[in-house]
Amino acid sequence: MAPIYDLILKGATVVNHDGAVERDIGVTGGRIAELGDLSQASAAEVVACRGLHILPGVIDTQVHFREPGMTHKEDLESGSRSAVMGGVTAVFEMPNTNPLTITAEAMASKVAAGHHRMHCDFAFFIGGTRENAQSLPELERLPGCAGVKVFMGSSTGSLLVEDDEGLDSILKVIRRRASFHSEDEYRLNERKDLRIPGDPRSHPVWRDEVTALRSTERLVRSARKYGARVHVLHITTAQEMDFLKEHKDVASVEVTPHHLTLFAPDCYERLGTLAQMNPPVRDAVHKAGIWRGVEQGIVDVLGSDHAPHTLEEKAKEYPASPSGMTGVQTLVPLMLDHVNAGRLSLARFVDLSSAGPARLFGIARKGRIAVGYDADLTIVDLKRRETIRNDWVASRAGWTPYDGVAVTGWPVGTVLRGRRVMWNGELVTPGQGEAVRFMETLGAC
Numbered sequence: 061m062a063p064i065y066d067l068i069l070k071g072a073t074v075v076n077h078d079g080a081v082e083r084d085i086g087v088t089g090g091r092i093a094e095l096g097d098l099s100q101a102s103a104a105e106v107v108a109c110r111g112l113h114i115l116p117g118v119i120d121t122q123v124h125f126r127e128p129g130m131t132h133k134e135d136l137e138s139g140s141r142s143a144v145m146g147g148v149t150a151v152f153e154m155p156n157t158n159p160l161t162i163t164a165e166a167m168a169s170k171v172a173a174g175h176h177r178m179h180c181d182f183a184f185f186i187g188g189t190r191e192n193a194q195s196l197p198e199l200e201r202l203p204g205c206a207g208v209k210v211f212m213g214s215s216t217g218s219l220l221v222e223d224d225e226g227l228d229s230i231l232k233v234i235r236r237r238a239s240f241h242s243e244d245e246y247r248l249n250e251r252k253d254l255r256i257p258g259d260p261r262s263h264p265v266w267r268d269e270v271t272a273l274r275s276t277e278r279l280v281r282s283a284r285k286y287g288a289r290v291h292v293l294h295i296t297t298a299q300e301m302d303f304l305k306e307h308k309d310v311a312s313v314e315v316t317p318h319h320l321t322l323f324a325p326d327c328y329e330r331l332g333t334l335a336q337m338n339p340p341v342r343d344a345v346h347k348a349g350i351w352r353g354v355e356q357g358i359v360d361v362l363g364s365d366h367a368p369h370t371l372e373e374k375a376k377e378y379p380a381s382p383s384g385m386t387g388v389q390t391l392v393p394l395m396l397d398h399v400n401a402g403r404l405s406l407a408r409f410v411d412l413s414s415a416g417p418a419r420l421f422g423i424a425r426k427g428r429i430a431v432g433y434d435a436d437l438t439i440v441d442l443k444r445r446e447t448i449r450n451d452w453v454a455s456r457a458g459w460t461p462y463d464g465v466a467v468t469g470w471p472v473g474t475v476l477r478g479r480r481v482m483w484n485g486e487l488v489t490p491g492q493g494e495a496v497r498f499m500e501t502l503g504a505c
């Protein structure tokens with residue numbers, strides 16, 4: 061008798077670790093059960109996918125969803141809706157909420173708030189502080205925890221460990237890979253006067269490349285001292301890329317679609333404070349430097365750094381305007397456009413957005429299309445031309461810096477553990493998100 065699957069996705073080009081090959085995918089119980097020719101098989105649901113590409117579900121390892129405390133900007137439901145509308149199947153969310161995510165209670169409450177309410181799977185970072193450093197070995201192992209996140213320079217919220225002693229106290233005790241916002245707080249304070257009221261073009265002048273490089277050098281020095289693994293978030297300078305290529309044993313590297321797409325001064329002239337983020341978007345030379353990091357394999361993952369603020373907040377005069385822009389929903393379309401423009405291969409995109417996150421963070425059963433893995437899939441039409449619009453953005457913030465930008469390549473389906481969540485631009489299944497499981501802490505789940 062022919063096997064019966066829950067779902068068969070038929071005839072797509074499946075992009076994976078073994079190349080891009082036309083094959084069917086059979087799903088049972090939320091997991092991939094068979095890859096190959098399933099023309100003789102039956103299923104409860106058969107979806108024709110000819111002409112489409114199926115990628116392993118895109119995992120966005122850096123988003124800010126603002127719950128608890130700033131839910132007028134976003135919450136776990138709206139942020140994750142934005143994620144699946146953009147083809148993202150899992151997110152790692154940041155601890156600069158209010159209250160901060162720095163205790164076991166705060167972590168448990170976020171996991172409970174996300175369970176079967178978020179539309180994609182999720183994990184949360186625990187904020188590292190001087191005060192909780194001694195407890196981090198337990199905190200980083202909590203169910204649903206993606207690891208420790210440290211802000212070395214201040215940004216939105218009050219998390220900050222600016223000094224080497226504080227940094228050492230954390231790196232000395234933790235065991236998992238920890239993630240860092242790397243900007244040198246001392247230099248940021250010294251240079252505050254360089255901010256020109258009303259002129260966000262002065263943002264990258266204030267938060268200059270030395271601010272980023274100095275902090276990243278300090279971080280790597282400290283990581284070496286303790287044999288710790290550090291993940292340097294949103295790299296923005298050519299100099300850091302050159303430095304980090306010498307330290308790939310201890311340091312992993314993230315870049316964002318914003319820093320690969322926008323550049324100064326153009327972005328500030330066109331978008332004003334909408335382009336303001338930390339670390340800042342810099343000039344074309346730095347943009348070329350981080351693209352080189354992508355080409356040369358120095359970059360491990362892409363994170364959107366989705367950091368929503370309302371348009372009203374963004375309309376404040378610089379520097380009172382908050383830093384951050386939406387991004388979780390535009391990650392896939394923007395990067396597919398870069399693929400179509402020949403800036404990276406589709407295989408490298410999959411490496412950066414699925415295999416890379418799985419490898420760095422040791423995600424259990426995700427990041428690859430293989431039998432036994434979760435059936436998390438990002439289905440894309442590589443040739444579809446679309447224009448990104450504010451009214452397409454499901455984030456509560458309701459805007460994107462790419463409003464009006466035409467792209468080639470579009471997410472048309474998001475499948476989470478075997479269920480279609482987004483299909484042709486519509487949300488088709490209510491929230492069924494669950495905590496991501498990590499190999500290093502399987503016992504905790």
Ligand code: DOR
Nearest residue numbers: 215216337338367383384
């Ligand atoms: O621009 C930013 N916004 N960078 C950060 O590091 C934080 C983020 C936010 O939470 O608004």
